[in-house]
Amino acid sequence: MKPRLEYLDWVRGVAAVIMLQGHVFHSFLNPAGRVGASFQLSQFAGGMPPAIFLFLTGVTLAFLMHSGERRGESRRARVLGALRRAGYLMGLAFLFRLQLWLFIFPQSPWTDLLRVDILNSMGLAIALMSPAALVATATRVKICALAGMAIAAAAPLVSALDWSRAPVLLRSYIAPDYFSFGLFPWAAFVAFGLSVGSGLRLMRPEQVEGAVRWAALAGGLLILAGQHLAGPPYWFYPKTEFWLDHPALIAIKLGVILLILAFAFVWMRQCAGWSWVRQLGTTSLLVYWVHTELVYGRWLGVLKERLTAPQTVAAAAGVIFLMLGLSLAQTHRGRLREILAGFAARGWPERELGLSLRLRGSMSSPGPD
Numbered sequence: 547m548k549p550r551l552e553y554l555d556w557v558r559g560v561a562a563v564i565m566l567q568g569h570v571f572h573s574f575l576n577p578a579g580r581v582g583a584s585f586q587l588s589q590f591a592g593g594m595p596p597a598i599f600l601f602l603t604g605v606t607l608a609f610l611m612h613s614g615e616r617r618g619e620s621r622r623a624r625v626l627g628a629l630r631r632a633g634y635l636m637g638l639a640f641l642f643r644l645q646l647w648l649f650i651f652p653q654s655p656w657t658d659l660l661r662v663d664i665l666n667s668m669g670l671a672i673a674l675m676s677p678a679a680l681v682a683t684a685t686r687v688k689i690c691a692l693a694g695m696a697i698a699a700a701a702p703l704v705s706a707l708d709w710s711r712a713p714v715l716l717r718s719y720i721a722p723d724y725f726s727f728g729l730f731p732w733a734a735f736v737a738f739g740l741s742v743g744s745g746l747r748l749m750r751p752e753q754v755e756g757a758v759r760w761a762a763l764a765g766g767l768l769i770l771a772g773q774h775l776a777g778p779p780y781w782f783y784p785k786t787e788f789w790l791d792h793p794a795l796i797a798i799k800l801g802v803i804l805l806i807l808a809f810a811f812v813w814m815r816q817c818a819g820w821s822w823v824r825q826l827g828t829t830s831l832l833v834y835w836v837h838t839e840l841v842y843g844r845w846l847g848v849l850k851e852r853l854t855a856p857q858t859v860a861a862a863a864g865v866i867f868l869m870l871g872l873s874l875a876q877t878h879r880g881r882l883r884e885i886l887a888g889f890a891a892r893g894w895p896e897r898e899l900g901l902s903l904r905l906r907g908s909m910s911s912p913g914p915d
Contacts, residue, residue: 553810554602558827560806561598566837566869568592570862573841574853582855593789596664596727597735597799598806599830603668604675604739605746607631608686611679612747624679632672639665642835649843662718667727670719671736674729678740686744694737698796701731702786722791731796738800742807754811762808768801822870829873837869 571588579585607628614624642665647654675693678686705722718726742761749757775781776794786792814824826833840846853861 552824553807553814554605555827556810556814556821556824557598557803557806558602558830559821559823559825560810560827561595561602562826562830562833562869563823563866564591565595565834566866567862568595569837569841570865571858574846574849574851574861575855575858576851576853579853579855579858585855594799594802596667596732598803599664600668600671600732600735601739601742601800601803603672604690604736604741605743607672607675607736608683608690608740608743609747611686611740612683612744614679615683621680625676628672628676628679632669632676634669635665635672636669638831639663639669642838645835646839646843649839660715660718662715662726662728664727664732666719667729667732668736670729671733674733675736675740683744683747687741687748690737690741690744694734694741697729697734697737698731698793701734701791701793701796702783704730705787705791706783706785722787724790731791731793734796735800735803758808758811761804765801765804765808768797768804772796772798772801825873825877826866826870829876832876833869833873836872837865840868841865 568588568591571585572592575585610627610631611624614627619627640659642663643659643661647656647658675690678690678693681689701722704720707721709717709721717723718728720729722728722730745757746754772794775797776788776792788795814821849861
């Protein structure tokens with residue numbers, strides 16, 4: 547079980563790194579730099595983290611359902627467990643929006659509280675997929691894969707509906723949109739994650755390596771198939787936008803996720819030990835929460851759309867470093883409390899401050915040439 551959790555955390559870490567650089571470029575790069583190839587590449591890659599996070603949410607949900615099944619929980623209890631997870635994420639989503647709104651008040655409109663972000667999408671998708679807990683894990687592999695394909699296939703049809711008379715909030719939660727994470731097509735990644743996670747729970751440890759090879763092959767085929775089928779004459783939809791609701795884009799992103807997953811498994815087996823990427827993945831929710839306020843809030847407002855491309859790269863590296871420090875502090879908070887308690891017991895900071903002043907005085911004195 548441990549290697550699986552490690553490589554899944556590494557995948558989360560990859561998503562976090564891509565997310566951090568993408569948001570820094572989006573917020574800090576000046577208008578002149580937004581026409582260059584570096585910005586386009588940054589934003590293209592920046593579209594992957596939401597899909598990865600949703601996919602991994604499905605994987606962990608599959609683990610939860612399987613654990614309940616092995617403990618002998620009733621079907622009702624397993625469904626309620628999934629719904630509790632959905633409610634928890636929805637609660638976090640509203641707290642997240644409230645915090646962002648309060649920190650920028652009064653410039654922020656109240657409608658920002660209702661914005662459908664990725665946490666909202668996670669909560670709603672889990673609630674939608676909670677009936678998957680009614681079936682056995684082996685069956686869940688199949689029905690969740692089919693559910694993911696159905697959601698992806700239906701996305702252009704849902705997008706083509708007339709939403710002009712629907713409440714804005716309902717449209718934001720359901721319909722494809724460039725400014726929110728609607729159920730279509732984003733819930734497809736949760737469904738696919740449920741399928742893959744259920745399959746992983748059915749395998750013995752020695753079987754996982756072989757499955758990883760098949761995942762890499764499937765990922766490559768999905769990318770090629772998505773590129774080949776992205777346009778006519780293969781699509782019968784009256785209207786579709788590739789970057790918004792196209793099933794081929796879902797297939798390409800799923801293929802990339804499977805390739806990253808396979809690489810993460812091999813990397814964690816060959817490069818045992820501490821990994822800064824995996825470290826970010828273990829606290830991805832905290833990193834997501836804090837960096838959003840840091841990058842889009844008032845804290846670094848002076849940098850908004852004012853940096854050149856090289857300066858933005860440096861800023862992205864700085865934000866990643868800060869988030870890594872925050873992640874380490876979160877992981878080792880118990881040890882930090884012990885260290886601070888030890889300093890306090892020895893009379894710190896008074897004694898340490900006096901020592902530092904004496905050292906600084908000696909360092910500033912003339913020395914040998």
